[in-house]
Amino acid sequence: MSRLNETLASVLADRYSTNAARVHELAALLTDGEFWQKPFPYGNSFGHLVLHLSGNLNYYVGAQIAKTGYERDRPREFNDPNPPSKQETLKRLDQAVAMVRHTICAQRPEDWSSEYSGVGTPAKIRLDMVIQCAAHMQHHIGQMIYLTREWDRRRGAASK
Numbered sequence: 001m002s003r004l005n006e007t008l009a010s011v012l013a014d015r016y017s018t019n020a021a022r023v024h025e026l027a028a029l030l031t032d033g034e035f036w037q038k039p040f041p042y043g044n045s046f047g048h049l050v051l052h053l054s055g056n057l058n059y060y061v062g063a064q065i066a067k068t069g070y071e072r073d074r075p076r077e078f079n080d081p082n083p084p085s086k087q088e089t090l091k092r093l094d095q096a097v098a099m100v101r102h103t104i105c106a107q108r109p110e111d112w113s114s115e116y117s118g119v120g121t122p123a124k125i126r127l128d129m130v131i132q133c134a135a136h137m138q139h140h141i142g143q144m145i146y147l148t149r150e151w152d153r154r155r156g157a158a159s160k
Contacts, residue, residue, distance in 0.1 A: 005109040012130055013101040019137040020097040023050060026141070027090060029148045035086045039150040044078055046147050049140045050089050052077040057096040060133050064118045065126055066103040104130060 027035060027046065036047045044052070055077045062068040083089065112127040123129040 002109070005107070005112075008112070008127075009105050009107060012134065013104045015134045016097050016100050016104075016137070019134065019141060020093060022141050023053070023093060023137075023144065024090060026144045026148050027086065030086075030151055032086045034151045035089075036083060039147060039154065043143070043147075046144055047083055047086065047089055048078050048080070049144060049147075050093050051080065051083065053137055053140055054089075054092045054096045056136060057100050057133055060118050060121065060129055061100045061103050062096070064116065064129070066099060066106075068099065100130075100133070 027050070030046060034046070036045050038045045052074075055072050055074060058068070058070040059072040063070040063072070084092070107126065113125050116123050116126050116129050118129065121129060121132065123132055
């Protein structure tokens, strides 16, 4: 069972690192202004999605599993009128991912099936929540890809 636990922890931790690297790769394509502006009248800015991912990880894994004491302000993740810099926002994501990776690697085999409870999730055990958070990141990375493509399209149209 120990080998299975090590494999599970390694695969999950690597998924979070890969997701964070993809967010950085996409963010690098945007100016600071584009990072915080919405290219459409609906939806969110890239930066607010990053704040949201950091809040999501800090709450669902940090506060609920690692017991960090994090208190989430979910509405502010999407509408902070004075958001931090692009660099600071990405740093916060990196810190959240590092915490998640540390928490994953600290789980014993029996911890994965430990009871889980968090506001807004049907997850009943820790493993389910850790997987849901990884999937949630990938969902928003899809939105980020769409946002970067739209900014690229607009830059191309403006240069013609």
